[in-house]
Amino acid sequence: MPSPAARWKDARAASWDRLPSAARPLAWLILSLVVLFIPFFDDVWMRMFFLVALYVTLGIGLNVVVGLAGLLDLGFVAFFALGAYLVAIFDSPVSPAVNGTVNYWVLLPAAVGVGALFGVLLGLPVLPLRGDYLAIVTLGFGEIVRILLLNMDNITRGSSGLYELEKPAVAGYRVDAVSEFYVMIVIAAFVAWFATARLRDSRVGRAWEAIREDEDVAAAMGINTVKYKLMAFATGASIGALGGAINAPFIDFVAPQSFTLQVSINVLALVIIGGMGSTQGVIAGALILVGVPEVLQFEETANLLEKLGWLRDGMNTAIDGLNGLSPMNLAKLPPADEWGEKLALYRFIVFGALLVAIMIVRPTGLFPSRRREMEFAQTSDAELPAGGTV
Amino acid sequence: MASSTLRTAGLGMQFQGLTALADIDLAVPAGQIHGVIGPNGAGKTTLFNCVTGFYRPTTGELWLDDQRIDGLAPHQVSGLGVSRTFQNIRLFSTMTSIENVLVGYHLQAGGRTTAGRVRRPTGNRLRDGLGELATAPRSVAASLAEIAGSVFRTPSVRRAEAEAVARARELLATLGLAGRENVVARNLPYGDQRRLEIARALATSPGVLLLDEPTAGMNPQESLSMVGLIRRVRDELGTTIVLIEHQMRVVMGVCEYITVLDYGRKIAEGTAAEVQRDTRVIEAYLGTRAVSGGGHGAA
Numbered sequence: 001m002p003s004p005a006a007r008w009k010d011a012r013a014a015s016w017d018r019l020p021s022a023a024r025p026l027a028w029l030i031l032s033l034v035v036l037f038i039p040f041f042d043d044v045w046m047r048m049f050f051l052v053a054l055y056v057t058l059g060i061g062l063n064v065v066v067g068l069a070g071l072l073d074l075g076f077v078a079f080f081a082l083g084a085y086l087v088a089i090f091d092s093p094v095s096p097a098v099n100g101t102v103n104y105w106v107l108l109p110a111a112v113g114v115g116a117l118f119g120v121l122l123g124l125p126v127l128p129l130r131g132d133y134l135a136i137v138t139l140g141f142g143e144i145v146r147i148l149l150l151n152m153d154n155i156t157r158g159s160s161g162l163y164e165l166e167k168p169a170v171a172g173y174r175v176d177a178v179s180e181f182y183v184m185i186v187i188a189a190f191v192a193w194f195a196t197a198r199l200r201d202s203r204v205g206r207a208w209e210a211i212r213e214d215e216d217v218a219a220a221m222g223i224n225t226v227k228y229k230l231m232a233f234a235t236g237a238s239i240g241a242l243g244g245a246i247n248a249p250f251i252d253f254v255a256p257q258s259f260t261l262q263v264s265i266n267v268l269a270l271v272i273i274g275g276m277g278s279t280q281g282v283i284a285g286a287l288i289l290v291g292v293p294e295v296l297q298f299e300e301t302a303n304l305l306e307k308l309g310w311l312r313d314g315m316n317t318a319i320d321g322l323n324g325l326s327p328m329n330l331a332k333l334p335p336a337d338e339w340g341e342k343l344a345l346y347r348f349i350v351f352g353a354l355l356v357a358i359m360i361v362r363p364t365g366l367f368p369s370r371r372r373e374m375e376f377a378q379t380s381d382a383e384l385p386a387g388g389t390v
Numbered sequence: 391m392a393s394s395t396l397r398t399a400g401l402g403m404q405f406q407g408l409t410a411l412a413d414i415d416l417a418v419p420a421g422q423i424h425g426v427i428g429p430n431g432a433g434k435t436t437l438f439n440c441v442t443g444f445y446r447p448t449t450g451e452l453w454l455d456d457q458r459i460d461g462l463a464p465h466q467v468s469g470l471g472v473s474r475t476f477q478n479i480r481l482f483s484t485m486t487s488i489e490n491v492l493v494g495y496h497l498q499a500g501g502r503t504t505a506g507r508v509r510r511p512t513g514n515r516l517r518d519g520l521g522e523l524a525t526a527p528r529s530v531a532a533s534l535a536e537i538a539g540s541v542f543r544t545p546s547v548r549r550a551e552a553e554a555v556a557r558a559r560e561l562l563a564t565l566g567l568a569g570r571e572n573v574v575a576r577n578l579p580y581g582d583q584r585r586l587e588i589a590r591a592l593a594t595s596p597g598v599l600l601l602d603e604p605t606a607g608m609n610p611q612e613s614l615s616m617v618g619l620i621r622r623v624r625d626e627l628g629t630t631i632v633l634i635e636h637q638m639r640v641v642m643g644v645c646e647y648i649t650v651l652d653y654g655r656k657i658a659e660g661t662a663a664e665v666q667r668d669t670r671v672i673e674a675y676l677g678t679r680a681v682s683g684g685g686h687g688a689a
Contacts (some may be wrong), residue, residue, distance in 0.1 A: 114574065195541045202540035203551065210493045213482040220442055221496040222468035222594050231533050
């Protein structure tokens, strides 16, 4: 197997010389087929796929800030909330501040713009901070926004929330079904992916990477680090707000309790589990972090587990054997038709174990960007002796 | 390419009680190779950090041609044409050689925005803040245009990028790094890393290039080729070069004028031959028990 460095070199050579990759169109074909066929699942599954796609969008947004520019942001939920509330305030009949409704397709781009603006507003005071300090301050920002939303009764109705949102309409047709919202969020995820991939491969992305690697040197090379960090915050924030603006009419209940620190942590975790800086990683991370806990409590999962009666019998025989051989007294397994119920109950234990296992087996995430992989790699294959020759 | 003069007048840098630099007067004419030497802790790197805007000097003035540059941010100083390398190599280690150089081309690739004069901060925070606020709409518009240009890959962005890549390749070839474009910086041999750092610094098309111990950790042969490279850069590009160096062979071989620092003060200056004879310099390097014929030994 070639070393990571060699593979990286090949990949970069390909990108610089614009060599077409044969596998790429095939991968795209498979992915688009899967995405297109998903709307034929029933609503329970659709809801899960919507959530996964939503978190993919959020993950792509956070990836710009954390993965590309290297700024640890724990307050990402604030922008998600912002997008959701912007739509809810103008489109909910119970909204105390606004009478009547505004066309959803006006609010959607507005949410993106307002998200970018607030990204800059958050960025300005935290710019001098690095690493852990930045994480703490952004965490505080997320909480401040949630508490503000909770207390601004005259605009947000506090914890009672805003609901019965005007559904988005396309040429008179109201988007209502879960599958239709799924299509919307997939389009949003695609747009976010396209924009961030283009940015990553541009002069802007290079500036972000330089800042992540060594901020001082980046400045010495003429990069206005303040400006580019703000651009990263703004880009990430606008994608977060986009996700929120699509989620709002879908869940149809916008309240502060949906925008807790847990959301920020989940998005960050899926970026890390998937592998920082890569889009495949974000998709894989969202499937595992958002998809798996849902699937574990589905009826289908329970039905599948019921078929494992033979496994239960086998294991119970083994347990009997063990009990006979030693003074231990192990309990026998419950009937297989109860397994699904138990799994749904204890799904977060299973889920936690899965996360720990992933981080042990692949510390750089499932699909790390090649560059991130290098950062984690041991320097053993790097010829970096102080004062070495050649 | 550009060639600038660098001048400091009464430059001083204090860290709380510690005086790292005091009263430094330096005049480097355009196109000169100027050496800064002195024992460890003499303030050589502090001087570089002041010139490049990493530190804000506590007293004195810094002039690049006819523009005062003390108090400017590092990226502004770089934009005006002062570039540097680092004593302990500081490449973007997981980026490839060509990407490192492309970062150096950052300003050119985006249409140099800080060209010409840069407003210096006045020290009055309110006035500076208001001044920045006034330029905010323009820089917001520029940022939006840049993001849009990158996302949609407009023809002008594509052209600028292709041109930057071509020039970066050329620069790498000039510095003897042809064929290493796609090697990740940290996997380059040590000598190549030093040269790549110079390539990256040159990519900003500086009028003044500051080299902080370019031959540190090199054997005599490599040092010799580095000396040749430095001279070639000056001869071909006309760049003014200021270098900090410990190897006397290098200093005496390449520097046309030398400034000697000790304990943050300038203790001598002159040509290599003059400095070599200066008793204060010998004292600073070798102690009061002066050794005759000193000059080849490093500190």
